[in-house]
Amino acid sequence: MKLIKKDYWKSLINMAVIKFLILRTLKTNPLHGYGILNEIKQFTEGCCTPTYGSVYPILKELCEEGYAEVKTSVVNNRERKVYYLTELGETAYYQAKEAWDDILPFLDRIIKEDSSL
Known part of the structure; x- marks a missing residue:
């Protein structure tokens, strides 16, 4: 029954998109986790708003696999991890971008065709 729920499909899409958006955000500007959340929320106008529970495991994975590094700094007497x-991470971003470039025109065409049915 989950296939008939819009939230199910949005969740699947978000999982795929969030990793790409994190790579894009870090390519543009090294940031801490909260900053990444805010950048993505603003960039997507709230459409794909990740949670802490989705962002931090992705950041951990990116660091463990060599796509990102983390540096700790102190801001207002608090440690802050900046990613x-x-x-390798930039290469991953460009590969992901190419993959999205390949699929988006196809999806756009299908959605427009279905709108006329």
Whole structure:
């Protein structure tokens, strides 16, 4: 029954998109986790708003696999982890971008065709 629920489909889409958006955000500007959440929320106008529970595991994975690095700094007497893309991470971003470039025109065409049915 979950296939008939819009929220189910939005959740699947968000899982795929959030990793790409994190790579894009870090390519643009090294940030801490909260900053990444805010950047994505603003960039997507609230359409794809990740949660802490989705962002931090992705950041951990990116660091463990060499796509990102984390540096700790102190801001207002608090430690803050700032994430940076590595060269490998930038390559991953461009590969993901190409994959989205390949699929989006196809999806757009199908959605427009179905709108006329």
